[in-house]
Amino acid sequence: MSFDWIKLLGFIVTPLIASVVGFTYMGLSRKITARVQNRVGPSVSQSFIDVVKLYSKKTAIHHGLMQHMGPVFAITASITTLFFIPVLKDSLFFANFSFRGDLVFLMYIMVFGQLGMALGAGQTGNPNSAIGVSRGLSQMVGYKVPYVLGLLAIMVHFKTTNLQELIAVQDGFRNWMIFQMPLASIAGLLAYLGFMAYAPFDVPFAPAELASGPPSEFGGKYLALMMTSRSIFTFAKLVLFVDLFFGGASNFFELLIKTFVLYLFALFVGLVNPRFRTEQSIQFWWKWPTAIGALALLLVAWKG
Amino acid sequence: MDININDKDGRKIVDIIQSYASKHSLWVLAYGTGCGAIEIPPTMTSRYDAERFGITGRPTPRMADVLLITGYLATKTLKRVIRSYEQMQSPKYVIGFGSCTINGGMYWDSYNTIKSLDHYLPVDVYINGCMPRPEAVISGFVKLQEMISNGEAKGWEKYRDNIDLYRSQQKEVIKNWQMPDYNW
Numbered sequence: 355m356s357f358d359w360i361k362l363l364g365f366i367v368t369p370l371i372a373s374v375v376g377f378t379y380m381g382l383s384r385k386i387t388a389r390v391q392n393r394v395g396p397s398v399s400q401s402f403i404d405v406v407k408l409y410s411k412k413t414a415i416h417h418g419l420m421q422h423m424g425p426v427f428a429i430t431a432s433i434t435t436l437f438f439i440p441v442l443k444d445s446l447f448f449a450n451f452s453f454r455g456d457l458v459f460l461m462y463i464m465v466f467g468q469l470g471m472a473l474g475a476g477q478t479g480n481p482n483s484a485i486g487v488s489r490g491l492s493q494m495v496g497y498k499v500p501y502v503l504g505l506l507a508i509m510v511h512f513k514t515t516n517l518q519e520l521i522a523v524q525d526g527f528r529n530w531m532i533f534q535m536p537l538a539s540i541a542g543l544l545a546y547l548g549f550m551a552y553a554p555f556d557v558p559f560a561p562a563e564l565a566s567g568p569p570s571e572f573g574g575k576y577l578a579l580m581m582t583s584r585s586i587f588t589f590a591k592l593v594l595f596v597d598l599f600f601g602g603a604s605n606f607f608e609l610l611i612k613t614f615v616l617y618l619f620a621l622f623v624g625l626v627n628p629r630f631r632t633e634q635s636i637q638f639w640w641k642w643p644t645a646i647g648a649l650a651l652l653l654v655a656w657k658g
Numbered sequence: 659m660d661i662n663i664n665d666k667d668g669r670k671i672v673d674i675i676q677s678y679a680s681k682h683s684l685w686v687l688a689y690g691t692g693c694g695a696i697e698i699p700p701t702m703t704s705r706y707d708a709e710r711f712g713i714t715g716r717p718t719p720r721m722a723d724v725l726l727i728t729g730y731l732a733t734k735t736l737k738r739v740i741r742s743y744e745q746m747q748s749p750k751y752v753i754g755f756g757s758c759t760i761n762g763g764m765y766w767d768s769y770n771t772i773k774s775l776d777h778y779l780p781v782d783v784y785i786n787g788c789m790p791r792p793e794a795v796i797s798g799f800v801k802l803q804e805m806i807s808n809g810e811a812k813g814w815e816k817y818r819d820n821i822d823l824y825r826s827q828q829k830e831v832i833k834n835w836q837m838p839d840y841n842w
Contacts, residue, residue: 407679565717573720
């Protein structure tokens with residue numbers, strides 16, 4: 355196999371673009387939140403300013419090796435996740451590591467960052483972190499069920515586990531997955547709300563109740579690393595769900611529009627809802643989204 | 659502004675970027691010590707909207723930059739305030755809020771409140787009033803932003819350099835000092 359310089363350049367450029375887009379979306383979300391609450395709100399670049407400030411903090415303390423490694427695991431997992439998602443349709447430059455079984459691999463690797471965070475937050479010894487970690491992992495058990503059921507239905511129906519092949523079958527507006535397989539898509543998109551962790555599913559972070567949960571003992575550069583990781587991961591998740599259900603994107607303009615609309619969906623749901631309790635959020639996913647996902651899988655099995 | 663990058667004694671371009679970032683992103687520790695904390699919700703919410711200036715609340719001291727001492731400080735509260743302040747990551751700033759932090763205010767002859775906050779923590783900005791209205795609070799924050807951009811808000815360096823003096827003054831009022839001398 356020949357060494358591919360264009361792909362190497364893609365590996366360097368993709369995380370940079372992802373973090374810039376992620377931070378811009380986070381800034382826009384703060385602005386939109388402010389406008390909804392009848393405020394002026396911060397500037398759109400506020401997230402960039404925040405993260406530069408955190409990187410330029412003069413001191414940073416840690417409570418042990420695992421807390422030191424936690425944010426590093428998180429950012430490694432975010433970038434790895436991004437590398438296995440084809441950012442643009444039929445693009446050599448942004449296809450990255452996409453291979454035959456990448457959808458199955460993504461199901462596993464997307465959990466890794468949260469597990470790293472859990473290990474890191476566990477060592478701080480802060481009770482709020484421990485509660486936040488346990489809530490986050492319980493919630494993950496909740497939303498992973500409809501997500502996997504929906505994806506399984508899609509994979510069985512099209513007999514492929516490759517994201518690029520799945521994008522290829524969604525050629526044209528009418529063939530988007532959300533119109534081809536509406537039940538599986540609804541299950542997946544409800545699970546997407548859990549991935550984004552906006553209200554009512556911001557159970558693990560709960561600033562008023564848990565003092566921001568897992569990251570409560572992280573300050574300075576550790577927090578900055580976690581914010582960077584979060585921005586990259588947000589972009590990766592948005593691109594994954596656009597690729598899965600909305601036919602991917604063939605240029606950046608299309609990609610930005612589709613991802614932003616998807617981002618607004620999670621944000622607007624969050625703006626009008628209070629927070630669930632842990633058991634309520636798990637019950638939510640194990641009731642209707644799971645039923646819809648199971649129905650989608652049954653229909654696929656019945657049709658053959 | 660005339661900036662010479664090669665001037666080693668002057669402020670480097672990195673310092674200017676850093677002070678710009680810390681100026682426009684002030685995270686306040688959500689910890690109200692006295693009655694003045696009642697003025698913080700109107701400052702943060704729709705009417706006065708402090709988030710315009712990048713000022714937001716943060717739940718834990720590790721993430722926060724600004725410690726807002728809202729009103730009188732009982733000696734019991736002072737102990738918690740010192741712990742919170744020392745857990746914050748520098749550069750960090752203290753704003754004394756209301757007359758009580760300046761000279762004791764209406765608690766000037768109380769047996770268990772401190773009279774002058776400056777003896778125990780390095781205060782960068784005082785906001786006068788009992789209580790200061792949200793406009794006054796925002797003007798205090800803007801003053802702090804000006805001081806940061808001029809490189810004047812160095813309270814945390816003063817505290818680090820004179821830790822022994824501050825610690826002895828703190829131990830004078832806190833009789834039962836049952837916490838480690840090293841808090842951060």
